[in-house]
Amino acid sequence: MSTRRIYSAPDLARAEQAVAAAREVGLDDDCLSLVARSDIEVGAVPDEMKQADTDMLPAAARGAGLGAAAGAVAGLAAMTFPPLGLTLAGALLGGGAAGALVGSWASALAGASIQEPERRKYEAEIEAGRVLVVVDADDDRQAHLRAPFDQLGLVQLEVDGHATPQA
Template sequence: MRRVYFLAPDITTTKKIVADLSLAKIEEKHIHVIAKRGTPLEDLPEANLLQKSDFIPAVEQGLAVGGATGLLAGLVAIALPPASTVIAGGVLLATTLAGAGVGSWLSGMIGMNVGNRRIKEFEDAIEAGELLVLVDVSADRVTEIESRIKQHLPQVEVEQTEPRVPAFP
């Protein structure tokens, strides 16, 4: 899956695009709209916390850093003199898993309170009243979706396409 980002000038145009995307068999759960705080989106699919925050990248980073730290702590623990080889494997596995768990949990908590890094470049346009639309599509449909969007907004530039989208929404 790839995530396509584009800006729409108003709610009316955004509704037309979302309706057209629905006709193209893009489920509503794969369309996310972000608007200025206080803007009524009516029946448009609003982006949730996972799209608005840095939660998923933070969990991924915390998992990697925490796992590496746990592995290092496990290696230090088995390097101490009273370690036996049977116990050493269990200690190494336990510290790696504990480090990965704690790292992903703490990073996720922090990431929920940080705005999405990928959306930061659109903040000025959103504050000016434009709507940011994120559409999750398979890689082979990106060109088709871009052309459908350009039917409604010929001047639109698809701002960014993410190479991958997390498996869970």
């Protein structure tokens, strides 16, 4: 079973060395990501290593469903006005389609603005110029990383954001 552990590296060079050590124990780039201050990420962190967890796609799907339902109801309400000349099918389809478009667009915009959890949780670490190394791996591989990460000066962070010594 894969667990997520987050380590704080004092600088980008040591974070990159930590990634190299993780690759040596058999982890691929899908299991690793780096989170840093925007000026560090833009200039030095490769795109495939950046973490990009947002709620955009799930939010768009929820918005499309809810928007379609609301649009269909609005279409039915619009059908009660005879001058519009809407049929039942036209009101349901047109209103549903318009509602789905608006709902998915608005929800995707809102979902994209939500930061990934590590960035929110460890904002002080990131703003201080440290680089987070996020490792998703089983406990055996995590144990193999302990010694090289200690040598590099990485500190494992707890869920509440306080540093803890590695066992």
